[in-house]
Amino acid sequence: MIIAKVKPLEEIKDMVKDYPKVLNVGCAGCTAVCLAGGQKEVDTLNTQLNSSFKADKVSFQVDGFTVERQCEMQFLAELDKIAGQYNAFLSMGCGAGVQFLAERFPRIPVFPAVNTSFVGVNKDIGWYEERCSSCGDCVLGITGGICPVTMCAKGLFNGPCGGPEDGHCEVDKDIPCAWVNIYERLKEQGRLENILKIFPARDWQNQIQGKIILEPYKKRYIK
C-alpha cells in the first residue's frame, strides 16, 4: 500500500492560515491503514488545528469528512454538495488523492496534510517499510523476490557493490544489503545462475506519466 506521514503541524497551519473555513478530507484507503490520514487522524489534526489557531487568536474553523478512497471520482462526488461552504481543502490522502480532489474542485485550493512516502508494507504496528519503486518493469522473478531498485541504495542490477559488511548496506548498519540477501536467497533456492549472468542496461519505463488502459476498454477511451 501507499505509506504516508502527517506533515508537521506548523507547516499545515502555514498553508491554511489565510482560509477561515477549511474542510479536511480524509481517505479510508491506504493512508487510513498506515494511520496517517483516516477518520481518526482527521479528527486528531482538526482538534490540533482548531485549538492552535484559537491560541493564536486567529479566526479559523476546520471540519472533517472522510471518503472511501480519494483516488476514485465516485467517492469524491460525495463532497459536491458541501464543497461550496469551504474556502480551502486539506487532504489527508496520498499525492494521487490530493490531485484527484483538486481536479474535482478546481476552484478550491487544496493543501496536502501528509507527505506521501513510499509503496510499502506493514512490518508491525506503526512500522512501515518501503518495498516497491513502481518502476514498471518488475524483475522480482529473477532476483528472488527482493527488489534491487528499491532495496539497494544504489539501485544496482549487478550487485553487490564493494560496500556491504556483515550483511548490511554501507549507507546504514540498520539497512540489510539487498544483494547479500538476493545472493543468499537464490543460493538457498538453487537459482544462483540468475545473477551470474550480466543484467543489461534497462529501458526505464517510468520516465513519463504512467498510464494503463486495459485492452477491452481501449475502444471506449481512445478515439
Add this chain to the structure above:
Amino acid sequence: MKSGSNLEKILSQGKFAVTGELGPPQGSDINIIKEKSKHLRGMVDAVNITDNQTAVIRMSSWAAAIVAIQEGLEPNYQMVCRDRNRLAMQSDILGAYALGIRDMLCLSGDHQIFGNHPYAKKVFDIDSMQLISMVKKMRDEGKFLNGDDIVEPPKMFIGAAANPFGDPYDFRVFRLAKKIEAGADFIQTQCIYNMDIFRNWVKQANDMGLTEKVYILAGVTPMKGVGMARYMQKNVPGLDVPDWLIKRLRGVEKKKQASEGIKICCEQIEEFKEMKGIAGVHIMAIEWEQRVPEIAEQAKLLPRPKV
C-alpha cells in the same frame, strides 16, 4: 592494441605495472594538480583521476585528467554511475577520448549520503557492470548504447574495480568474472591489508582461468599511522584491516609509524610481484602523493619501463 595507452602496452608486454592516484582539488586551482603531478611523474605508468570520490564535489575528473596529460602523466579517467545518466556518460567519454584520454575506470560510485551533498538526487541510470559493457560497445562495435553508429568511436582501455573483502565473500570471484565478461581489460582492487583473504581470492581467480583474461592490479594504501589504520578498520565500508597491522604500527614510536606503514606497503608489493595472476600494483596514497617516489624506490619499482 585496444587503446594503445601506455598502461595497456606495459601490461600486454608482461611488465609489472604501477598505477597511482590523484584526487582533483575542491576548487578550480590547476596548480594543485600540477603540484601533485610532480610527485607522480616517472613513478607510475598511469594515474587514476578520481570522480567526486566519497561523493564530495571536486573538479571534474576529465578536466583534471587533461591537466595530468599536460603535466606528462597518463590519466586513468574514473567515471562513477552516481552522478550521470547514459547520455551524459557517453558524451563525456567522447570528449575525454577526443582530448587524449585512453584509460578509463568504470565504477558505481560511493553513495551520496557520504558526501557533502547528501540529499542530492542519485542517478544510477546504469550500474558499473553496464557501464563497462557500454564503453566496450562504443569501442569494439563503434555504437552507442542505443545501437546508433559513432563517427570515430572512442577507444578506451577499460578498467573495473574489485573488492575481494566485501560481503558475500563467496560471490566476489563470480562478480570479477562478470566484469571480465562485460568487457573489463584490467582490474584495480580495493586496498588490500588482509593478505590471506586476498591470496585466496587470487587463487580462485587463477583456478577459474580469469587471470588469463584480465590484468589484475593489486590495490595498496600505505598507513600514515595507527590513527589512520584504526579509522579505516572501523569506518571505511568494505575494508578489511587486520589487528596485526595495527599492532605492528603501534610497536614503533609515533614519529616512525609513517615509515613503518610504507614498509608494510612495500613488503606487500614485493609479494604481489611474485604472485601468480597479479599484473601490477595500484598505489592509492590518499593525499600523500609526495611519498609515492619513496614507495616506488623502496619497492624497487623504478625506473618505469619505456614502451
